[in-house]
Amino acid sequence: MESLNALLQGMGLMHLGAGQAIMLLVSLLLLWLAIAKKFEPLLLLPIGFGGLLSNIPEAGMALTALESLLAHHDAGQLAVIAAKLNCAPDVHAIKEALALALPSVQSQMENLAVDMGYTPGVLALFYKVAIGSGVAPLVIFMGVGAMTDFGPLLANPRTLLLGAAAQFGIFATVLGALTLNYFGLIAFTLPQAAAIGIIGGADGPTAIYLSGKLAPELLGAIAVAAYSYMALVPLIQPPIMKALTTETERKIRMVQLRTVSKREKILFPVVLLLLVALLLPDAAPLLGMFCFGNLMRESGVVERLSDTVQNGLINIVTIFLGLSVGAKLVADKFLQPQTLGILLLGVIAFGIGTAAGVLMAKLLNLCSKNKINPLIGSAGVSAVPMAARVSNKVGLESDPQNFLLMHAMGPNVAGVIGSAIAAGVMLKYVLAM
Known part of the structure; x- marks a missing residue:
């Protein structure tokens, strides 16, 4: 009987909490969206699968050594x-x-847990x-640059x-998050608000990179x-675009683009990196990898490297990046009022970014002979090429x-540059406070 009781106690179902059950359903929803609806399936x-693994009771696959120690509840070790x-x-x-300790102290406690015999989950x-070091988002950015x-x-x-x-x-969106905090609706610190704001850039790797650093x-x-x-860009953007433009504006035909020389394409990533990085060094990691990937593509002398970055390397890193994000889909971190605020602020950020791009195009048309179709302004959010x-x-x-399409690709790639610069601004000024 004791053996049967021990067997039952060893089953994960006996330790499944309500929070874990909810997160398992959330993870299954993400898998359904990826497979059935093809919503960003690569990530x-x-x-979603990482979320499933993270919430299996007693498996501890997403726990650090210190978190495993705390979950074990050994009085002597806790003391x-x-x-x-x-x-x-x-x-x-x-x-x-x-939570209040310095990173160096947290690292010491993690090492102490390892010395006590605990190991971090896979x-x-x-x-x-992948994310703690910042490597994976940077490699993804290199691949995006090469494409x-x-x-x-x-x-x-x-x-x-x-x-x-x-x-x-x-x-x-940063101001929106701080406003929610000011009125006591949802608590957000400045670093958290900055990390949430980057959602408005519609740039997944940048959002992961910045939130990994700040929140x-x-x-x-x-x-x-x-x-x-x-x-959801095809659902979010069109109503905003149509509301801010007239039928006449949507019919504007733009002048055919000129042919860009190979020399211009080679010089641009180098000049861009130097101009931005010398003024804003905090943007150098993201923008540097992006420009390096693009230089490999345009130089034409390292086709093997360019092909590897565009295909094999970015695919491998995407797998580990996705599983790593899934490690954070645990109940005590995800099932918070802040998550609702993030989802709300995220869609508002997309809407404001879309509207700002369209309105800027209309503003440029007031002082230009060659008119810009305002619809391409919405492509300023860096969801490339969607x-x-x-x-x-x-x-x-x-x-x-x-x-x-080709006219819209201009602001689209400009949005990638803009989101990297915005992330650099956030890092510089938020970490300095």
């Missing part, structure tokens, strides 16, 4: 940790002390290597302003919101012969 599928942190020897007090290791053609942007430099305007959604506890919710809304395709689709609805 949502590994994120040792509490003595180091000068707090009461109970799990709640230790967690509060760790997903926790993935997270530490990007700056030709449309160089052929029509004015579209850089459209990409810049679309970043207004980022900073407006790791919100990374799961931010990543899910960012990629979900990127997949936002550009949406601009083209809405334009074709008004004029079946008006093809805007």
